[in-house]
Amino acid sequence: AQEDAVEILYGLRPHYECHHRVQISDEAIEEAVQLSTRYITDRFLPDKAIDLIDEAASRLRISREGQSDESRELRQSLEAVVAEKEKAVREEAFEKAAYLKEEEDRLPQSLGRLGVCSLESNRQDWPVLTADMIADIVSSWTSIPVRSLTEDDSERLRRLEDELKKRVLGQDEAVTAVAKAIRRGRLGLKDPQRPTGSFIFLGTTGVGKTELAKALAETMFGNENALVRIDMSEYMEKFDVSKLIGAPPGYVGYDEGGQLTEKVRRRPYSVVLFDEIEKAHPDVMNAMLQILEDGRLTDGQGRTVDFKNTILIMTSNIGARLLVGQEGRRIGFKFDHKDEDREEEREAEIYGGKTYAEARDLVMEELHRTFSPEFVNRVDEIIFFRMLDRETMRLIVDIMLNQLSARIADIGLMTQVTDQAKDWLADRGYQPQYGARPLRRLIQTEVEDRFSEALLDHTIAKGDTALVDLDQSGDHLVISRKEMPPEELPFEPAAQDQAEDEEDEEVIKED
The missing domain is CATH 1.10.8.60 (Helicase, Ruva Protein; domain 3)
Known part of the structure; x- marks a missing residue:
């Protein structure tokens, strides 16, 4: 439990303070336990929290102190003694060499005593390890920006919808549905064993499906690099499952890991985008059932990869042909814009005489004909993107x-x-x-x-x-x-002429 890990770290604190000669604050200990629990999912408490404290304290001491003058002098003396001893041996001055050997053995002990913490040590002069320094270490381990680690989750979730709408235009229903599902997942109102959110994005090309995935990665995890993109057209054959999770032992590429599992294992907090899922082989889709239901997947090396902190997005162009005529133009498309203020007429113009709801129902029927019920029922939200007006x-x-x-x-x-x-x-x-x-x-x-x-x-x-x-x-x-x-202009033309005349006069006077 996190409470037990905090108590263990409190007990170890004096030893790490003496070893690194820093003061470890209570906030740093609590932050180490909380951030390691949330962001370092492939290790266990208290080990991962202890390593966080150890590395952060070591980095702090090196950055603040460097090597002390006394330590530097002792190391220089040791190097000089070793050189003198080797010279005495070459000259066959063995008594002198024996004396220098004793001196050589004594100096490392003096160096060791410099790092020993004593009761007389002035702890108040030591630098203080803070919670922000712990966040820096976690950020370097996980590639998640520090701002995302320290920012209050409630504030980020509260403004999620507004941030997404700034980048994805004309898709308010889709953005709202995604934001609601993400809030449910992050606030613990859904099954904790499943991914934070899982979605199927439907609609024609170029309407913002991929852009919404990029915006979600930047808003939730700090930057677009948190987007893991998998092109499902590369998994059209049955044996392509091994590319996704990695080859089994004894096969070529066993040490490389899977294209999906390895990326998520290295970055467990990410948005995973499966592009054009209708092109993948059914066996590949079956491998995704375990991710959607249990939030985990076993790779070719037998390691269990955690997907509980990922956001899964699957895009598809299924049903798009129903909204587009055979010549590439929408059925019933007209260029005259009479009574554009009427929503129904605009929808009829865009969707070939149909309303948005009718077009969505057509695409949904096509989706259920293409994918199995056990796959569709495991997805949190199926979202149909509007065509752009x-x-x-x-x-x-x-x-x-x-x-x-x-x-x-x-x-x-x-x-x-x-x-x-x-x-x-x-x-x-x-x-x-x-x-x-x-x-x-x-x-x-x-x-x-x-x-x-x-x-x-x-x-x-x-x-x-x-x-x-x-x-x-x-x-x-x-x-x-x-x-x-x-x-x-940054200056008046007359002022510029006057300044040039004054410069000319100064030059003449100097001459």
């Missing part, structure tokens, strides 16, 4: 252009994009059957490529403000250097 596409334009502006700022350019240019991009990049991906390609060809040409032609240069606007014909975008009005 024009209003959402316009918001996505802003996000993509802001990301591009940040990259351009790194090379010393400021960027301004007119509303006409943004509207043109949103209109030309709007292909609901393909989601936001055509828009990204359009920005590459119409904005990024034109920036490259303008830089090479010296139309714009470092320090300029580049203006992205729609040309007069309305067929493409143009990039030009924006002339700064006088009121936006």
Whole structure:
């Protein structure tokens, strides 16, 4: 129990304080037990908490003190005695060599006594080991950022929905469903033996399924590197199960571990994304039943890998063909936007004369025909992503252009994009059957490529403000250097002329 581990550490504290010559606070001991219990799942208490205290105290002493002057002098004396002894042996001065050998044996004992803690030691001068230092060590072991370790879970869960909606637009129902399921899992309201959350994301391509997984990894675990991505199209054969969990003993690749189990074993707090699960062999899907039900999986080397702290996301394009015509256009798609304020008409336009609920039911039926009931029933939530409408596409334009502006700022350019240019991009990049991906390609060809040409032609240069606007014909975008009005300049033109005249006068006087 954690309480017993804390008591054991209290009993060991004086020994580690004397050994490392640091003060170990009560908060550091409690933090070591709590963080090791939560984030270091492949070891046991009190061993893992003791190792945390030991390594943190050692790092603190080295960073604060280094090697003392007395210790340095003794080591230098020892090196000198050894060199003198070897010289005496070469000169056959054996009596002198024997004396130096005794001195050589005595000096290490003096070095050892420097690290011995005595009652007379001034403990108040020792540095204090804090809870934050324990979090630093756990972060180095688990690759989880310190901010995520120390941040209050309740605060992170409270703002989870808002943080996800900043990155994933037009999918409020999906974000809300994911946030609710994650809260249930992290607050202990569901079976503790199962993963924190398990989801199936359905919908057409480019609507934000993978983006939501990335946003969830960054929000819950600190950065997108906490996302373990498994492309299920690589597991279409029966024998591909061994790639997932590792080859059994005696087979090639036995020492390498499984592509899934090894990544989760090294990073137990992560989002695991299984992309396009409908392409995997049924035996591969059967291996996932154990993860969904028991939160664990045994790899090829017989080790049990813990999935209880992971968030499992499975994406699928099942049923997408039901929403798209044979020529790649949605059934019943129209470009005239009359009465756009009416939700039902917008849904009918997007889903080929159907409402969102009717389209979702069609896809759900296809899902149940494809996967076995025992697999579907083990998933926490099955979420159908909406196809993107024009209003959402316009918001996505802003996000993509802001990301591009940040990259351009790194090379010393400021960027301004007119509303006409943004509207043109949103209109030309709007292909609901393909989601936001055509828009990204359009920005590459119409904005990024034109920036490259303008830089090479010296139309714009470092320090300029580049203006992205729609040309007069309305067929493409143009990039030009924006002339700064006088009121936006860092100085008045007259003031600049006066300053230059004063500099000239000073030069003349010096001459």
